[in-house]
Amino acid sequence: MDKNGVPHVLLIDDELSICTGVCGLLELDGFKADYALSADEGLHYIETNPTVDIVLLDVNLGRGLSGPELLPMIKERNRYVQVIMFTSHDRLEIGLICMKRGALDFMTKPFDQRAFYRIAATALEKKRVEQVKDLYIDMVIHDLKNPLQCVSGAVEVLQDTIENLSPIQKRLFETATSGVQRIQMMIGNILGVTTFEKGTLSARRTRFSLKPQVENALLFFSPLEIEYETDPETEITTDKDLFLRIICNIVANALRFSYPDKPVKVCFEKTENNQLLVSISNDGSFIPEEYRDAVFDKFFGTNRTASVIKGQNFGLGLTFSKMAIEALGGKIWIEGDKEIPRTIFKFTVKIGSDDLKPSENEEKDSK
DSSP: OOOOOOOOOEEESSOHHHHHHHHHHHHHHOOOEESSSSHHHHHHHHHHOOTOOOEEEOOOSSSSHHHHHHHHHHHHHHTEEEEEEEEEEEEEHHHHHHHHTTTTEESSSSSSSSHHHHHHHHHHHHHHHHHHHHHHHHHHHHHHHHHHHHHHHHHHHHHHOOSOOOOOOHHHHHHHHHHHHHHHHHHHHHHHHHHHHHOOOOOOEEEEHHHHHEEEEEEOOOSSSEEESSSOOOOEEOOHHHHHHHHHHHHHHHHHHHOOSSSSEEEEEETSSSSEEEEEEEESOOGGGGGGGGHHHHHHHHGGGGGGTTTTOOOOOOHHHHHHHHHHTTOEEEETHHHHTTTEEEEEEEEESOOOOOOHHHHHHHH
C-alpha cells in the first residue's frame, strides 16, 4: 500500500486495451493501478515500487517470458507481493501449476470486478499476516539471544570454578554446553532462512585456509572422521561464515540419524572446474529418491511424507544450507544406499581462483 493506505495493483499484460480498461476500473474503485506491457517492464516496476501489493499477471505475455516463468522472479524480488494469474483459458491445471510456483489464485478473462475484489481482500490480508509473522519472528529470535548468552556464560563460569569434576558433573556440563550450541544453531538457521527469503543476505567472500577453520568449527561434533582429498593447507575464497555454518548444519543432521558407534564422515575434494566438493555421510538412515528434494523444504518436517522416512524431521538446518549453498554459487544433492543403510549429502561451492595456496597471513601466524 502507498503512504495513504491505498492498495497498489500492477497489471502485467501484453494487450494495451486490456491494461487501460482494467486499470481504469480499479482506479474508479479506489485502487492505485498501473500496468506493464512486458515481463522486463513488469520486473523493473516491481524493483522500483516496493509498495505494490498485488500483481495481476497474464499467463501468455507474447514474446519473451510467459506468466508462469515470470512468477518466481516476481516473488524473488518482493516476497510479500501477492500474484493473481490472469488467463483467457479456464483450465484448472494452469491455475494449479501457477499456485505451486507461488501464485495466490487465478481468474479468467474477461476481467470480473467482483471476483477480483474477493481475491484482492484475501491477498491484502495474506500480505499483512506474512509481514507481521516475519516481524514477530525477528523480535522473538533477537530477544532470545541475550538470555541464551547469559546461560552460556553462567555454565562456563560455573565449570571453571568447580575443581575436580566428577564424571557425572562433566557429563552434565557437556550436555548443557551442547544444548546451548544447538539452540544457537537453531536461532541462526531461523534468522538465516528469513534473511535469505527477504533478499537481504548476500555472500561476502574472504580467503582462508580450509583445514584449521573446518576442524575448529567441528570441534564439538563427535564421532567424526574428516578426510581431505585435496591439500588440507590449501586456502579457498568463499563466504567463510556461511560455508562453515553449512557444514555444521549437515554434520549435526547426520549425527542425529547415525548409528551410535559409526562416525559421520566428512570429505573435501577440489574438482576440475575450480569448485570444492564436500561429502557428508552417515550410516543408519536412508532417504528414498522421491523425497530427496523435499527435505530441503522448510515445511517438510510437518508434512505427512516425513513419516515415510522413519519419522525424521530435518528442521530448518537443511533449508538454510540449500539457500546458502546456492548463494555461494553451488548446488546440493543427496545420494544413498538402502541396504546399509547410508545417506550422503554432497554439495559444491565456488572457491575462487585456480592459484590456490596456503594463506600468507596464516603462515606468519604459525611462525
